[in-house]
Amino acid sequence: MPSEIAFFTFAGLxxxxxxxxxxxxxxxxxxxCSAAAFxxxxxxxxxxxxxxVGFAQFLVYVGAIAILIVFTVLLxxxxxxxxxxxxxxxxxxAGVVIAGLVFASISVPVFMSATLWRTAPPEVAAPxxxxxxxxxxxxxLPLEAIGLLLTVALIGAVVIAMREKPAESIEPEVTDLExxxxxxxxxxxxxxxxxx
Amino acid sequence: MTPLSYYLIFSALLFSIGFAGAVTRxxxxxxxxxxxxxxxxxxxxxxxxxxxxxxAEAMTGIMFVIFSIAIAAAEAAVGLALIIAIYRxxxxxxxxxxxxxxx
Amino acid sequence: xxxxxxxxxxxxxxxxxxxxxxxxxxxxxxxxxxxxMAVFGGCFAVTTILERKGLGRIQNxxxxxxxxxxxxxxxxxxxxxxxxKEDIVPFQSDKVMHFLAxxxxxxxxxxxxxxxxxxxxxxxxxxxxxxxxxxxxxxxxELAVFMAGWASQNKxxxxxxxxxxxQMISYEVPLVxxxxxxxxxxxxxxxxxxxxxxxxxxxxxxPQWHVFxxxxxxxxxxxxxxxxxxxxxxxxxxxxGESELIAGFLTEYSGFKYxxxxxxxxxxxxxxxxxxxxxxxxxxxxxxxxxxxxxSWFWFFVKFASLIAAFIWVRGTMPRLRMDQLLNLSWxxxxxxxxxxxFVTAVWHFSSNWQSFGGLAARWLMCGGLLAAAYVLLxxxxxxxxxxxxxxTYAE
Numbered sequence: 001m002p003s004e005i006a007f008f009t010f011a012g013l014x015x016x017x018x019x020x021x022x023x024x025x026x027x028x029x030x031x032x033c034s035a036a037a038f039x040x041x042x043x044x045x046x047x048x049x050x051x052x053v054g055f056a057q058f059l060v061y062v063g064a065i066a067i068l069i070v071f072t073v074l075l076x077x078x079x080x081x082x083x084x085x086x087x088x089x090x091x092x093x094a095g096v097v098i099a100g101l102v103f104a105s106i107s108v109p110v111f112m113s114a115t116l117w118r119t120a121p122p123e124v125a126a127p128x129x130x131x132x133x134x135x136x137x138x139x140x141l142p143l144e145a146i147g148l149l150l151t152v153a154l155i156g157a158v159v160i161a162m163r164e165k166p167a168e169s170i171e172p173e174v175t176d177l178e179x180x181x182x183x184x185x186x187x188x189x190x191x192x193x194x195x196x
Numbered sequence: 197m198t199p200l201s202y203y204l205i206f207s208a209l210l211f212s213i214g215f216a217g218a219v220t221r222x223x224x225x226x227x228x229x230x231x232x233x234x235x236x237x238x239x240x241x242x243x244x245x246x247x248x249x250x251x252a253e254a255m256t257g258i259m260f261v262i263f264s265i266a267i268a269a270a271e272a273a274v275g276l277a278l279i280i281a282i283y284r285x286x287x288x289x290x291x292x293x294x295x296x297x298x299x
Numbered sequence: 300x301x302x303x304x305x306x307x308x309x310x311x312x313x314x315x316x317x318x319x320x321x322x323x324x325x326x327x328x329x330x331x332x333x334x335x336m337a338v339f340g341g342c343f344a345v346t347t348i349l350e351r352k353g354l355g356r357i358q359n360x361x362x363x364x365x366x367x368x369x370x371x372x373x374x375x376x377x378x379x380x381x382x383x384k385e386d387i388v389p390f391q392s393d394k395v396m397h398f399l400a401x402x403x404x405x406x407x408x409x410x411x412x413x414x415x416x417x418x419x420x421x422x423x424x425x426x427x428x429x430x431x432x433x434x435x436x437x438x439x440x441e442l443a444v445f446m447a448g449w450a451s452q453n454k455x456x457x458x459x460x461x462x463x464x465x466q467m468i469s470y471e472v473p474l475v476x477x478x479x480x481x482x483x484x485x486x487x488x489x490x491x492x493x494x495x496x497x498x499x500x501x502x503x504x505x506p507q508w509h510v511f512x513x514x515x516x517x518x519x520x521x522x523x524x525x526x527x528x529x530x531x532x533x534x535x536x537x538x539x540g541e542s543e544l545i546a547g548f549l550t551e552y553s554g555f556k557y558x559x560x561x562x563x564x565x566x567x568x569x570x571x572x573x574x575x576x577x578x579x580x581x582x583x584x585x586x587x588x589x590x591x592x593x594x595s596w597f598w599f600f601v602k603f604a605s606l607i608a609a610f611i612w613v614r615g616t617m618p619r620l621r622m623d624q625l626l627n628l629s630w631x632x633x634x635x636x637x638x639x640x641x642f643v644t645a646v647w648h649f650s651s652n653w654q655s656f657g658g659l660a661a662r663w664l665m666c667g668g669l670l671a672a673a674y675v676l677l678x679x680x681x682x683x684x685x686x687x688x689x690x691x692t693y694a695e
Contacts, residue, residue, distance in 0.1 A: 007198045011206045022217030034229045048247045055431040063438025065272045072276040076283040092220035099216035106208035124252040153270035161277035
């Protein structure tokens with residue numbers, strides 16, 4: 001019974017936060033609710049006795065991806081952090097109906113199937129040593145590919161998000177105060193806004 | 197013990213929620229969150245099948261999820277960088293307004 | 300001797316045995332949690348007064364000396380003051396998140412203590428992936444800082460929170476990277492096993508702690524710098540620089556919530572110092588064989604206290620960095636050095652059978668030389684252009 005209680009608690013929390021993340025008007029709330037949903041999923045992994053994956057999920061999703069999401073929300077605000085217009089596209093009913101159909105098409109076979117109602121074998125463990133050995137032997141090629149992918153993503157993200165060079169070079173505006181001094185390179189807040 | 201189908205129903209629900217959000221919301225960031233939720237729903241299935249499957253010591257499900265998390269991290273970084281770049285260019289993160297290629 | 304060493308463990312077993320059969324697991328859990336909370340809560344009180352005293356000594360003044368003998372009851376006075384102060388919530392603020400932020404900050408940090416081994420057999424939970432759990436628990440505090448800064452609806456708070464997040468993300472990379480060599484050598488992510496890997500004495504007296512190897516020394520230094528930044532302490536306390544951001548994300552907090560933030564900051568420092576002791580300073584092992592008669596938890600807390608003292612010393616000595624210097628230090632100095640340290644650790648590991656005198660010397664020279672060369676080169680490239688006199692645009 002305790003495992004069922006744990007499952008229903010975490011699953012309920014995850015689903016509620018996921019729904020909140022998808023329906024909230026305020027984007028910062030969306031980001032934070034998604035963090036809560038990711039944490040709930042990590043708890044589900046722990047409940048399924050996948051320790052390593054659960055911790056990794058928490059570290060990557062709550063510690064990195066959720067932070068990136070709220071950072072992006074703050075960087076792209078100015079127009080619509082609390083949108084007053086509709087937050088969903090036209091024809092959103094069709095989208096919800098299709099999502100319902102997707103759920104039905106997955107859940108009906110699950111309910112029909114007899115073999116899926118079995119319970120888990122009692123003792124299953126994924127010790128970190130075994131995961132490491134597998135990664136270094138059978139899965140060495142995917143591991144290398146992931147390393148390459150992460151490097152590419154790191155460089156790519158930096159290049160994409162880098163400030164575009166404006167077409168005409170903008171000289172720092174000379175103000176009265178520094179007429180006679182050479183303009184020193186300085187951090188200028190106004191230069192952060194690229195003229196489009 | 198919780199049967200396997202509970203996890204499958206849970207992940208199906210999560211997938212549908214993420215899907216509904218990704219196709220209906222206007223803001224690109226929320227669309228990205230929806231995609232992440234869908235990815236996570238798939239990961240839950242992998243872990244559940246690993247836990248309930250006959251061949252737990254092969255750890256295929258665990259491995260798949262580890263790689264999937266790494267790819268999700270890369271995807272989120274590039275996706276959010278793209279959103280920032282688009283926002284700089286078009287002054288909006290609304291996916292409905294980004295229809296310049298529609299002709 | 301072993302009785303004194305295991306006194307807490309045997310007391311716990313005795314107390315659990317007193318509980319009725321049904322409640323024994325609950326009693327065991329409670330008896331792990333309550334001592335940790337009591338000891339580190341007490342450490343928090345003692346550290347605040349000692350830090351203020353020490354800083355006063357460094358700055359040639361007395362420090363608090365009015366409440367109780369030598370001012371040592373100051374923490375109690377502070378606590379009463381914090382609890383009875385008015386809890387001000389700004390009108391514009393986001394009430395729910397303003398309330399949740401200090402809780403989200405404090406709770407995960409308490410969790411991090413559960414995997415630290417405080418002595419022989421003294422660990423609350425021995426996770427297979429304990430160190431990963433530690434870092435995962437620490438990762439939640441970044442979101443809490445963001446929540447605090449954003450919910451306050453104050454530009455200084457938001458700027459402080461953005462700074463804190465940028466700093467924490469940047470320094471989490473060298474923090475984790477400098478811990479990985481220890482995992483490589485110990486061959487385990489479980490903290491008690493990492494301590495076990497540092498047992499024994501080379502040549503009968505030389506402790507085999509990780510800090511006494513070239514990679515361990517470099518890793519320890521990197522870890523301490525990154526830990527200082529992770530726990531937002533001076534010289535990396537830009538997020539709450541009171542002279543420019545009027546305390547950053549803490550601006551709109553008062554009363555008990557402010558106290559919780561303060562507590563969370565110090566607990567983060569304690570947790571990360573405990574991890575540094577476990578990873579590099581041999582955990583609860585005695586420094587010399589003749590000192591082994593002292594209990595293991597005593598040695599853990601001696602090392603722990605000396606690290607805290609070092610942190611106080613650094614706080615009193617170093618000036619604050621500028622934001623660009625802070626990020627440059629992380630990405631251009633600490634991260635490359637930590638990656639190189641991984642390579643040096645691999646060299647060290649594969650040369651472990653060079654046990655002759657010449658072999659040992661070659662091993663030390665090769666690993667130490669690589670790290671020292673990288674340190675000098677990276678340090679020079681980092682400080683290039685820093686020696687020239689600064690030009691002030693507006694203030695001549």
